[in-house]
Amino acid sequence: MKRLFFLSMPILAMFVLGNCILSKNVDDFDFQLPNKTFEVDVSLLGLSTTTDIQCSGAVDTCSQVNAALVCDKQAGYCTLAQNSTFPNIDCSAQDICQSFGEVVHCDGSVCRAAVPLQLSASVNLAEEVPELKDVANLTFTEVRLKDLYMDIEVNSLGIDLPPMDLYVGPDALATLTLDGDGNVTDMDVSKVGTIPVTPAGFTGRQEVDMSDAGRHSLTKRMKTPAVPFRFFLVAQIALDPGDPLPDLTAGQVQGVVSGHATASLAR
DSSP, rough: OOOOOSSSSOOOOEEEETEEEEEETTEEEEEEEOOOOEEEGGGGOOSEEEEEEEEEEESSSHHOOOTTTTEETTTEEEEESSSOOOOBBBBBSSSGGGGGGGGGETTTTTTEEEEEEEEEEEHHHHOOOOOGGTTSSOOOEEEEEEEEEEEEEEOSSSOOBOEEEEEEETTTOOOOOBBBTBOOOOTEEEEEEEEEEEEOOOOOEEEEEOOOHHHHHHHHHHHHEEEEEEEEEEEEEEEETSSBBTTTTTTTEEEEEEEEEEEEEEO
């Protein structure tokens, strides 16, 4: 619902904002951030239950490599004997971990997976928010962010998603640069907040847990709606022996980031 605000003083100039009429003397008005869809699907995980180890089926070469493997005679490659959980594969004698994907590595004596996730979406308030199209070149003296959230609409990945950090940066930045500890090193990029763990199968709203500094970094960019910015979601999925495996056939999680804000126009 659009809200109209009128002041008991002469209206000097008028702006038509979609279905709303605002005067230059209007102090505040509400708007919704444009919906931004983020999707995590199996193609991003870089995991496979089938190795690159060839087999013929005539000789049980797969189990000789590791007891967790069997020969897929049709494909001609060794695959996991069961694929409901991440396998407990001893890699101390022979490191076959990366046969299941580049994100799988030998940690000590067993295979573990560390799957980095990084997604982004461009936000252009001037073009995507109808209420702002006719005032895009004006200055907002203040923007107050009421809420910021992700609505999980599809969740068939089959595993819990870890906390996801939401960053904001310049639109021209295509991807973030991370150091060895997973910290963002790019200039002019700020962490807005964190989306908590999303349990397997959960659908519904996840509020972004924002710090004061994170809230300020986002509203600062929103003060100039004519300048696009970019949202980044960053997380890492860790899989240890015995953990549930994601659905590697058609699993996905789809969420929409949005929120509500109040802007004050300069007179």
